[in-house]
Amino acid sequence: MRDFWDRVLNFAETTTGKVGNDLMADFGQVQPSEKADGSLVTQSDKWADREIREAISGVFPDFGILSEEGDTCFGGDEWCWVVDPLDGTTNFARSIPIWGISLGLFYRGTPVFGYVHLPPLGQSFYGFWYGDTGLDGPQGAFLNNRAIATSADEPSGNHFFSFCSRSIRLFHEPFPCKIRLLGVASYNFLMVANGVTLGGVEATPKIWDIAGVWPIVRAAGGTWVELQSTPIFPLNPGEDYGDRNFPTLVVAHGDLTGVFRPLVSELVTF
Structure with missing residues (x-):
């Protein structure tokens, strides 16, 4: 193969x-x-x-x-x-x-x-x-x-976390990292995979926004957190994915899920 x-x-x-x-x-x-x-x-x-x-x-x-x-x-x-x-x-x-x-x-x-x-x-x-x-x-x-691999660091004021434009509208202090907006869903998550940021959230990504980065994030050691009740994969045959959003949090390692998920769960519009 x-x-x-x-x-x-x-x-x-x-x-x-x-x-x-x-x-x-x-x-x-x-x-x-x-x-x-x-x-x-x-x-x-x-x-x-x-x-x-x-x-x-x-x-x-x-x-x-x-x-x-x-x-x-x-x-x-x-x-x-x-x-x-x-x-x-x-x-x-x-x-x-x-x-x-x-x-x-x-x-x-x-x-x-x-x-x-x-x-x-x-x-x-x-x-x-x-x-x-x-x-x-x-x-x-x-x-x-x-x-490349994700970071093993813990959050600090000198680490980064990326929001999307929709989720940042509801952002409020305090937050354990510096905030960045990159404007591209895939690049947001790729920066986690590359060890540059500790996490990133996207409120309304479509399937094509996450299809390419999902294997890269997982292979780099990142944790993919689905902020919805049903799993994204596998896709359902016959289903139209044009209008479906998949609110997602990506973090550098599993220990960070408990740090960031309570903060971003309130920010994401389902």
């Missing part, structure tokens, strides 16, 4: 690299429009989505595809790519250099591989996490091919 995972990794690297290079030409040059849920979309999002879906169909013709700008219904395929062609559209449109392309590969409804490429930063994260799927293969989480 090693050849399969090499092919998956090579495809993710090549495809996100090509699309990312082309998106850089549009960076800060396009006008966004507002979708029904209040989020922004540009022609670049739609173009990148088509490019990635076509690339997947060419290399993995038997795999399903679920994407933000395409089909949002999970077809129940054994293997399925979940695509966010441009995570951080507001940053992209407003010339803030934190945005990326996120791919998650699902096996029987659960993500087992994730790849997130951030062209303006020159950063590519990826990770393998098989859980109880019965699969095996490469292990670990990586940034630019260097192994």
Whole structure:
């Protein structure tokens, strides 16, 4: 199965690299429009989505595809790519250099591989996490091919925690860490995986916001806390995930769950 995972990794690297290079030409040059849920979309999002879906169909013709700008219904395929062609559209449109392309590969409804490429930063994260799927293969989480891991530190005034724009509206002191807002759901959680922050919360992420980062966070040693009553994975065949939110807390290690969950549970809008 090693050849399969090499092919998956090579495809993710090549495809996100090509699309990312082309998106850089549009960076800060396009006008966004507002979708029904209040989020922004540009022609670049739609173009990148088509490019990635076509690339997947060419290399993995038997795999399903679920994407933000395409089909949002999970077809129940054994293997399925979940695509966010441009995570951080507001940053992209407003010339803030934190945005990326996120791919998650699902096996029987659960993500087992994730790849997130951030062209303006020159950063590519990826990770393998098989859980109880019965699969095996490469292990670990990586940034630019260097192994990464979450922090083992305890909170202090010199550590960081990231909020999203929706959750920060209800924030109140005191809080055990310095606060940051990065504006990109995937990058928020990747900073936990990379040991930069101790935690992060997202109030309204969609499935494509978390599909690519879930395996990376888990492989890096992070703890994923679902702030809802039902588990996210495995996905349900036939269900439309276009409008579903998955409020989520990610922390660097399990001991921090008891520190941060009581604080952010009140902040997240279900």
